[in-house]
Amino acid sequence: MPSTLAQAIGWARAELVRAGVGSPDADAVLLAAHALGLSRGETEAKAILGAAEPEGYRELVRRRARREPLQHITGTAPFRQLELAVGPGVFVPRPETELLVQLTLDRAHAWRESGETHPAVIDLGTGSGAIALAVATEDPACRVSAVEREAAALPWSRRNLRGSAVRLLECDYRDVAPETAGRFCVVVTNPPYVPSGEVPEDPEVRDHDPATALYGGDETGMLLPCAAMDTALRVLRPEGSFIMEHAESQVELVARALADRGFRGIQVHHDLTGRPRATTAELPEDLS
Ligand SMILES: C[S@@+](CC[C@H](N)C(=O)[O-])C[C@H]1O[C@@H](n2cnc3c(N)ncnc32)[C@H](O)[C@@H]1O
Incomplete structure (x- = not known):
């Protein structure tokens, strides 16, 4: 059933809490930001404005709930001023x-x-x-x-x-x-x-x-x-x-x-x- 971005983030947060993820709020938003191709702040603003849930978001959340690292799912890790490419093997x-x-x-x-x-x-x-x-x-x-x-x-x-x-x-x-x-x-x-x-x-x-x-x-x-x-x-x-x-x-x-x-x-x-x-x-x- 289609839902709003805000509802989807709420669902994601609950899934990540259930899976024992240490930072469920941040990860729920960052995965939505990744699905939308937006920054974290832009995503939070879109959620407040009633945007729709992005396609593929739930699968990203399920992967994170299986405790795949957030950075492997998004493919990047922030480090000082950099965004580094990361994934399996590093x-x-x-x-x-x-x-x-x-x-x-x-x-x-x-x-x-x-x-x-x-x-x-x-x-x-x-x-x-x-x-x-x-x-x-x-x-x-x-x-x-x-x-x-x-x-x-x-x-x-x-x-x-x-x-x-x-x-x-x-x-x-x-x-x-x-x-x-x-x-x-x-x-x-x-x-x-x-x-x-x-x-x-x-x-x-x-x-x-x-x-x-x-x-x-x-x-x-x-x-x-x-x-x-x-x-x-x-x-x-x-x-x-x-x-x-x-x-x-x-x-x-x-x-x-x-x-x-x-x-x-x-x-x-x-x-x-x-x-x-x-x-x-x-x-x-x-x-x-
Ligand atoms: C803890 S990671 C640190 C990676 C990176 N410097 C960082 O801080 O995110 C240690 C790194 O050392 C590499 N490494 C381990 N033993 C090594 C060796 N004998 N010679 C060269 N690299 C080695 C590993 O493959 C790994 O990439």
Whole structure:
């Protein structure tokens, strides 16, 4: 039976609540916006003005109620000023990772103040290209490289980075080419860091984010984060910065691993909800 947009959004909200979706109000409207090809605000205005339910909306809602990620259904994920293409095979960028971009931009700015006109930045494990592309877009003076290894993720990295100034290195971040040694001012990474025994509860994460993007390689989740630190030791310039996202529970493990490798100025950073989710550190001028 045909219904109004407002009635359909009300039905969708109830379906999503029943399915345990964490943000039923927003998702009901965003799926309608996707079906209509409009913004969220325009969709809400149309609903108030009595517009009709868009064709195909109910099927989109049913997919979401089966806990397919919203971003896989719409095909895009917002990240800072960007709308990134995402889908099966690639990690959906998260709002908390936006903090890493700001920390990178701040350090790039400091390098420029000290006379480095084009600070070199490298993003280890770029996935959708979120961090690398945001840095390159917001500070075009940076020379940004991005590393990704996974065959399923790479089509998304290529697609989002195409036409940008970011250089994509299709390899394991443990093996970045020796010619990059000592070249970078900033190494930034959101590596896989979930401990192997801690399977995420949310079906959107557990069943749809690639395992190769989630799990850090051992029971502490620290194997791949530590490998990123080892790469940073090789590719950073003296006094270069390392910036990494991690779980709240890993703050001390991360600080210890950085200190053991000779990093200095270790600082923990909190996300917008006040959780300690990133750590920065500097390579000393002389590591010996
Ligand atoms: C948590 S996701 C982060 C993706 C993106 N940087 C973001 O923040 O949304 C980790 C990414 O690292 C990639 N990755 C995992 N191990 C890697 C390795 N050894 N070398 C290169 N990339 C790796 C995964 O495929 C995945 O895309």
